[in-house]
Amino acid sequence: MGKLLIIGSVNIDSIETPFGKAEKIVGGSAPFIALAASQFDVESAIVSVVGEDFPQEFLSLLQDRNVDISALEIIEGGKTFFWKGKYHNDLNSRDTLVTELNVLADFNPVVPDNFKDAEVVMLGNLHPNIQMSVIDQMTERPKLIILDTMNFWMDNSLEELKAVIKRIDVLTINDEEARQLTNEYSLVKAAQEIQKMGPKYVVIKKGEHGALLFHEENVFFAPALPLEEVFDPTGAGDTFAGGFSGYLAATGNISFENLKKAVIHGSNLASFSVERFGTERMQELERSEVHKRLHQFKALTQFDIELQ
Amino acid sequence: MGKLLIIGSVNIDSIETPFGKAEKIVGGSAPFIALAASQFDVESAIVSVVGEDFPQEFLSLLQDRNVDISALEIIEGGKTFFWKGKYHNDLNSRDTLVTELNVLADFNPVVPDNFKDAEVVMLGNLHPNIQMSVIDQMTERPKLIILDTMNFWMDNSLEELKAVIKRIDVLTINDEEARQLTNEYSLVKAAQEIQKMGPKYVVIKKGEHGALLFHEENVFFAPALPLEEVFDPTGAGDTFAGGFSGYLAATGNISFENLKKAVIHGSNLASFSVERFGTERMQELERSEVHKRLHQFKALTQFDIELQ
Numbered sequence: 001m002g003k004l005l006i007i008g009s010v011n012i013d014s015i016e017t018p019f020g021k022a023e024k025i026v027g028g029s030a031p032f033i034a035l036a037a038s039q040f041d042v043e044s045a046i047v048s049v050v051g052e053d054f055p056q057e058f059l060s061l062l063q064d065r066n067v068d069i070s071a072l073e074i075i076e077g078g079k080t081f082f083w084k085g086k087y088h089n090d091l092n093s094r095d096t097l098v099t100e101l102n103v104l105a106d107f108n109p110v111v112p113d114n115f116k117d118a119e120v121v122m123l124g125n126l127h128p129n130i131q132m133s134v135i136d137q138m139t140e141r142p143k144l145i146i147l148d149t150m151n152f153w154m155d156n157s158l159e160e161l162k163a164v165i166k167r168i169d170v171l172t173i174n175d176e177e178a179r180q181l182t183n184e185y186s187l188v189k190a191a192q193e194i195q196k197m198g199p200k201y202v203v204i205k206k207g208e209h210g211a212l213l214f215h216e217e218n219v220f221f222a223p224a225l226p227l228e229e230v231f232d233p234t235g236a237g238d239t240f241a242g243g244f245s246g247y248l249a250a251t252g253n254i255s256f257e258n259l260k261k262a263v264i265h266g267s268n269l270a271s272f273s274v275e276r277f278g279t280e281r282m283q284e285l286e287r288s289e290v291h292k293r294l295h296q297f298k299a300l301t302q303f304d305i306e307l308q
Numbered sequence: 309m310g311k312l313l314i315i316g317s318v319n320i321d322s323i324e325t326p327f328g329k330a331e332k333i334v335g336g337s338a339p340f341i342a343l344a345a346s347q348f349d350v351e352s353a354i355v356s357v358v359g360e361d362f363p364q365e366f367l368s369l370l371q372d373r374n375v376d377i378s379a380l381e382i383i384e385g386g387k388t389f390f391w392k393g394k395y396h397n398d399l400n401s402r403d404t405l406v407t408e409l410n411v412l413a414d415f416n417p418v419v420p421d422n423f424k425d426a427e428v429v430m431l432g433n434l435h436p437n438i439q440m441s442v443i444d445q446m447t448e449r450p451k452l453i454i455l456d457t458m459n460f461w462m463d464n465s466l467e468e469l470k471a472v473i474k475r476i477d478v479l480t481i482n483d484e485e486a487r488q489l490t491n492e493y494s495l496v497k498a499a500q501e502i503q504k505m506g507p508k509y510v511v512i513k514k515g516e517h518g519a520l521l522f523h524e525e526n527v528f529f530a531p532a533l534p535l536e537e538v539f540d541p542t543g544a545g546d547t548f549a550g551g552f553s554g555y556l557a558a559t560g561n562i563s564f565e566n567l568k569k570a571v572i573h574g575s576n577l578a579s580f581s582v583e584r585f586g587t588e589r590m591q592e593l594e595r596s597e598v599h600k601r602l603h604q605f606k607a608l609t610q611f612d613i614e615l616q
Binding site: 230 | 397398493494495496497514517518520526527528529530531534535536537538565568569572573599602603606607608609610611612613615
């Protein structure tokens with residue numbers, strides 16, 4: 001059983017989609033990553049921070065899922081990071097209505113001693129300086145450091161972001177962000193440019209259009225499962241990252257062939273995440289459901305053409 | 309060797325993309341379909357119309373590719389259908405600058421006797437009444453009737469379009485058009501609605517995001533090959549349709565398994581079509597290049613997860 005160290009925000013979210021509203025539910029990159037990774041036999045820990053207002057039941061749930069929360073600081077008298085957003089009708093874009101950093105503003109991550117030798121580090125979306133500090137605290141170079149980020153950090157902390165990107169193995173990023181980071185419209189070219197910045201592997205997430213994995217001359221594509229309804233896309237990318245990193249930590253194999261499987265597992269789990277508000281679906285997700293949907297993934301993409 | 313009957317427009321196009329301009333080159337759905345289908349061992353014929361201005365060399369090229377052009381009428385003193393368009397920077401949208409129907413305005417299709425028993429009929433994008441007239445002229449119900457259409461006919465001839473859709477086996481349509489035709493945003497639901505209108509199979513083309521094949525509860529997805537450069541997307545959908553229908557006519561097998569392969573062949577050929585202006589790339593395309601790229605397609609999508 002490999003060790004997976006998870007860094008990310010832990011939020012309280014209020015979300016509005018065309019299908020309804022959810023007030024003050026748990027969100028943030030770390031919970032989605034941890035819940036997705038818990039689908040694999042992995043020992044994981046979250047490094048993050050919340051306020052006194054954060055629901056105890058959710059912390060218990062994480063512990064039940066074998067997630068070490070000893071490095072998830074609870075600030076007495078503090079308030080948890082709060083985000084409020086509203087999705088447009090096509091669910092492909094959203095407006096941020098409120099962002100209150102609260103306890104996240106002064107967050108100083110401390111990696112627990114028993115995870116300083118984690119094989120896989122999943123740096124979820126956060127300030128690049130926090131991501132960097134976590135890398136610096138590792139006593140052994142992890143087998144694989146994966147970083148997820150977003151356009152906000154490109155707009156506001158580009159140099160810090162580039163410095164941490166230089167030290168990682170896999171960057172996961174969405175298509176528009178890959179274009180913004182590289183000034184290349186073609187995703188093939190963007191992935192080439194990103195590989196020059198440091199990471200050997202690049203995963204470009206295209207939401208409902210799937211995800212691409214690039215490594216040198218190799219490209220692999222995993223579609224998103226075509227769904228009748230997408231209810232709430234919040235956390236889909238983080239769930240992908242959790243499935244991807246969780247599978248790799250559980251198997252301890254970082255070959256390109258195994259990264260391909262990790263992309264499929266990440267896409268598979270993300271297809272569940274969007275079915276309900278926030279982390280709701282991921283909280284109750286059974287491994288038997290996950291396996292069943294993997295069959296659908298296989299049927300969706302596998303074909304048998306005789307090659308010459 | 310199966311027979312493939314191709315109906316579609318034959319144009320003169322002037323195209324501007326961010327990469328350059330091409331004046332008065334051959335375009336239209338039928339040439340792209342025929343060139344793509346000629347990559348397979350198939351006997352094909354085009355039913356269409358051109359004016360006296362149409363280049364004789366292109367007609368000779370089609371004949372060299374084993375395309376029967378005896379039902380491609382040449383109207384003395386007439387002018388070929390002319391289209392002029394300009395693509396936006398992202399190549400995903402375009403403005404039509406000029407449309408001159410010319411000889412297409414009074415076109416009355418006549419299916420040649422030796423193709424009235426064609427196994428596969430590919431009804432390329434044209435007025436639905438012309439598509440309907442071709443079906444009426446078949447002496448035997450073809451094994452497979454495939455229809456491609458576009459939003460223009462939904463806006464202007466919806467009832468006629470619905471009448472012909474009722475009589476076909478496969479509808480190929482792009483994502484926005486599928487949504488427009490059914491008022492369903494979810495492509496899964498749109499495909500279900502379209503199956504209720506008549507066709508047993510629905511192919512939804514998503515351009516650079518690939519294509520989905522639907523049949524009852526089954527879904528199959530073929531990605532578009534990630535390309536460094538897309539030069540001119542004109543005709544990509546028609547090339548897809550030509551590869552799809554050509555492969556099915558050549559193999560004579562209309563099982564879902566074989567339709568999956570047809571979708572891969574269509575996507576593969578479309579990836580070449582966009583590399584140059586108009587039909588340029590398809591005119592010189594060698595079967596060895598096609599086979600080589602099929603290997604890339606397989607590498608792009610095939611994975612090996614042990615299912616439980």
